[in-house]
Amino acid sequence: MAFIRLLYGILLPRAGATALEQLGSGAPGIADMWMDLKSIFPHTDLGSQGLTFIVLMFTNIILRFIGGVAVIMIMYGGVRMIMTVADENAHGEAKKVVMYSCLGLILAIGADGIVMYVMRMVQLAAGG
Secondary structure, three states: OHHHHHHHHHHHHHHHHHHHHHHOOOOOOHHHHHHHHHHHOHHHHHHHHHHHHHHHHHHHHHHHHHHHHHHHHHHHHHHHHHHOOOOHHHHHHHHHHHHHHHHHHHHHHHHHHHHHHHHHHHHHHOOO
C-alpha cells in the first residue's frame, strides 16, 4: 500500500497538470476531483518536491521506530540493572544494554540531522 502511495505521489502532480491542461480548469468535476485527491495525498500539490517530502516522511518513520526501540531497551536495561544488583555479570550486561541503547538513540538523532542536511544540499543543488 505504501508503494502505491509513493507512485501516486510521484505521478499525480503530472497527471493533474496534464488533465487540467487538456480539459481546462473549467471542465465540470475536474477541480473537485483534484481537490479530493489532494485531500487524500497532501504531498501531490508539492510538484517536484513531492519526492523529497516522501523520502523525509519515510526516514522520519524509520528513525522514530529506531528511537522508540532504543527508549524501550533503555528502560529494559534499567529494570535489569535494578533486579540484578547482586549478580555482577548480569549487572554488567544490563549496563551494556543501557549504554548501547543510548548510543543507538544518539545515532538515530544524528542520522535525522544528516538526512535533513543531505536533502537540503540536494534541493540547493537542484536549484530549489
